Amino acid sequence: MSDTLLTKREAGVLTLTFNRPEKKNAFTHAMYEAATQALKQAEGDAEARVVLLTGAGSVFTAGNDIGDFMEHPPAGEDSAVFRFLKALVDAPMPVLAAVDGPAVGIGTTMLLHCDYVVATERARFHMPFVQLGLCAEGASSMLLPRVAGYALASELLLFGEPFDAATALRAGIINKVVPDTSLHEVAAERARTLASRPAEAVRVTKRLIREPLRQRTHQVLATEGSEFIQRLGSTEAQEAFMAFMSRGRK
Numbered sequence: 001m002s003d004t005l006l007t008k009r010e011a012g013v014l015t016l017t018f019n020r021p022e023k024k025n026a027f028t029h030a031m032y033e034a035a036t037q038a039l040k041q042a043e044g045d046a047e048a049r050v051v052l053l054t055g056a057g058s059v060f061t062a063g064n065d066i067g068d069f070m071e072h073p074p075a076g077e078d079s080a081v082f083r084f085l086k087a088l089v090d091a092p093m094p095v096l097a098a099v100d101g102p103a104v105g106i107g108t109t110m111l112l113h114c115d116y117v118v119a120t121e122r123a124r125f126h127m128p129f130v131q132l133g134l135c136a137e138g139a140s141s142m143l144l145p146r147v148a149g150y151a152l153a154s155e156l157l158l159f160g161e162p163f164d165a166a167t168a169l170r171a172g173i174i175n176k177v178v179p180d181t182s183l184h185e186v187a188a189e190r191a192r193t194l195a196s197r198p199a200e201a202v203r204v205t206k207r208l209i210r211e212p213l214r215q216r217t218h219q220v221l222a223t224e225g226s227e228f229i230q231r232l233g234s235t236e237a238q239e240a241f242m243a244f245m246s247r248g249r250k
């Protein structure tokens with residue numbers, strides 16, 4: 001696997017660590033490819049009963065790498081970011097996430113596809129799509145209103161302001177908030193516990209929970225994706241990206 005995505009398999013738990021701490025674990029297309037490949041391989045791996053997503057260096061992820069996005073904009077449903085999201089939606093095994101620090105953009109929306117999420121008190125969630133001239137992605141336009149209700153989902157997606165772990169809990173994005181120091185211990189315990197449950201029963205139960213909305217989720221991913229790609233080429237988005245990229249040079 002690549003240096004920017006670390007993989008570890010232990011006691012039935014496949015841990016995928018986003019590992020680009022100097023760039024706040026922002027996702028390049030290579031990281032999406034590596035994560036997709038890891039999820040696909042796990043599907044056929046009886047020893048990977050549970051997947052645990054986490055980030056290196058007290059950060060979950062700053063979302064899409066904006067520079068990489070400008071250089072390699074996703075062109076369609078076969079692009080790296082969409083293939084990653086589709087693999088996550090189709091993952092037959094439970095996917096857990098341990099979130100510390102910033103979880104921006106897809107760093108928040110990917111959690112809507114996870115089956116159990118634990119976050120620290122200092123975790124900060126953020127879906128700044130509108131500020132960036134973009135639009136909701138990761139099927140968040142459908143899934144967030146379902147878990148959070150229209151009022152809170154609209155507030156979080158339209159204003160696009162950062163929010164804390166207590167709000168993420170209220171929004172139904174995460175399951176549990178823990179002190180910073182116990183994140184990995186709590187996440188590992190939950191992952192090991194689930195990995196020790198009868199594997200087929202776990203997979204069937206996950207499928208029963210997710211299946212009613214799975215095809216619909218794929219449709220929404222596609223609809224959002226085509227809007228998102230159009231937005232990427234918009235003046236609004238280009239200006240927002242240039243502003244981000246030139247921050248330190250002013």
Ligand code: COA
Nearest residue numbers: 022023024026062063064065066067102104105128132248
């Ligand atoms: N894409 C590219 N580079 C990013 C990035 C991203 N999404 N997020 C952070 N980085 C880079 C910064 O440019 C900086 O690089 P530099 O040291 O070469 O200048 C480095 O990571 C550290 O980021 P910095 O902003 O200095 O850290 P911070 O602790 O002050 O803030 C964040 C962290 C995550 C809150 C902030 O970086 C941020 O908001 N990033 C933008 C996230 C975003 O909009 N993502 C959605 C994309 S769709």
